[in-house]
Amino acid sequence: MKKNQTIPEKIWQFFCSVRLAVYTLVIIAATSIIGTVILQNGTQQQYINLYGEAVSNLIKVFNFDDMYHAWWFLFLIVILCINLIVCSIERLSITWKIIFPKQVKFNPERFRKLKNLEIFTVNKETEAIFGNYESFLSKTVGKVLKKQTESGTVMYAEKGRWTRIGVYVIHSSIILLIIGALIGAIFGFKASLQLDEGAISDVAFLHNKSVPVNIGFSIKCNDFDVKFYDTGAPEEYRSTLAIIENGKESFIEDIRVNHPLRYKGINIFQSSYGTARPDSVIFDIITQPDKGVISKTIKIGQEIQLPEDQGLFKLEGFLPHFDFRGNNLGEAFVGRITQKDGKSFQIALPVKYPTFDKMRKGVFAFVVKDFEKKYYTGLQITKDPGVWYVYSGFILMIIGCWITFFMSHQSYFIEIKKDKDNNSNISISGTTNRNSQGLKLKIKKMIIKLKDI
């Protein structure tokens, strides 16, 4: 390293080193474990319950509750990017000169000293085999360079200079991925939406925040359907969605898990489902002592007169999970009875236990007879304009790895000498920028072929 560097030079040197890359990668890998062990994006209360007051404060300070978006984690990624860019710029000019040399030269002496040098003899005259060897080399490797030396003839061929660009392809793919992720984080969103069958919406809600975002068109859920295997496990969820623009229906499409709808940069995914609030219910109202029964259809929110002028009943709402003394009794309706004498109280009517209300031993018992079962569909709505950068990064990375790992810059050298019996004495060796063992095996295979021609 030079002495008397200016400060910018020092900074440049700092970011040039592969050592820094190793340190950064080690720190990123090690700290990434934190987010797999500590709950991510939980509520304050969850952290206190799980880890206690003191530790949960610590978690908040270091953003361990959302660590992959924490400033220090992003800082590490920025360091990695600068490191990568500076290092690549520094090395590219050298690599460029190797890939595009002014003139390809070779030094026979160097090849004669290589560890993988193999020597064998062929019972043919040198002149007879020279042409064959040359055409073999040019066919299997590339353009052949020849030289006469004091001891005989040497030839040289090489291939794959360009493969040295492979690592730059890998490294630029990483930058592309990070750019894509950044674009997605800034200009995209991930939101969710619960739509009852028949309902319509032009907004969805961001996660954890319930902040509405505009979708840009309206989505209507025409129908939802769930199918089960005979084991009871779900087999398929399907929503029939209508896309409505400017008050007009544009088209209708079914979505399933793994089969989303993509429209105008917005992706709509099937993610969950549940029972929606029904519009109305049919109740049997039983007069308790003498068992007189009246059937009535009541809408949610509607108030009716009880029989024999005993007061009023209002159907207040629908609960997906009704909690009764710590037990979840499932779906239930809640209503309010206001008696003649002005006394008013709430009653719950669980769907699974239709005669539940008889236990109250009131003047009337309400029995849930029937209601139209409706679902809501849980949709995931996302927009990510960065995804194409990320996908290009993916493709580049695979191509770059393939080039770097499985291709190489190889040079082969063959020397043909006449020995005293007029046979040919042949030396063969080669160099490569990677996988020297593989090259050794290739040379051995070549020898078998060369002995044949």
Place this chain on the structure above:
Amino acid sequence: MDSSLALSLTTFIYALASVFYIGSFTFKKQILAKTGFIVLVTGFVLNTVGIILRWIESYQMGYGHAPFANMYESLVFFSWTVAILYIFVELKYKESIIGAFASPLVFLAIAYASLSPDINSKITPLIPALKSNWLIAHVITCFLGYAGFALAFGFSIIYFVKPKNPDNTSIFSKLPSEDLIDELTYQMVVFGFLFLTIGIITGAVWANSAWGKYWSWDPKETWSLITWFVYAIFMHLRMMKGWHGRNLAWVSIIGFIAVMFTYFGVNYLLSGLHSYG
């Protein structure tokens, strides 16, 4: 023959192959290694038959999916990928003693699948999220990656059993040279890295088509990324002075521990989207 019989036999044959390979190493008999290879290939053929039969059986049961849907099936497939990769390496490099460090891994994976009481070998239907052609691409590439790392791990171990200058009469004299082990380990890491890269990418593309997000820092995703980083570190360390041989072998071993954690640890210790290997 049904798949469970085929796979039980496979387990037994892989055990036999390991015995032959380890025997050849201990008794310095090349012929035992040659036999080991033939036994291993037989086991591999049966392993393949078992997987295909299981695939057919799942269609007969009306579920109709590739046999990569639970821990049992993934372990059976893991054995298969390690076996095919090792067979390829032995054929290419013509070194058979190293089988003593590879065949036990092939055997252990499938033995764990068959014998562990926690692992259910029933054919079960697919949950909706797993019904995608990406499942096949994702599982095959990830497991090829794991197989590369498993062999890199096996070959790294050789550094620690091989003395510096073995005399010609010891069993260690049959082991390949340090240069060759280095190259073999590196080639396996590189193979694993390429396929883990494709595995992570197919997983990301699949997640994007199923949930609208290519990356969500789910524990399994994060751990596969950590594993990927460890092997990236391996490759960069190799370019630095002093990092070869045993030092680097340690990194490959740490990498394989990360693989194992991604494969099993995440399922048993952490929670997330991936319900199986």
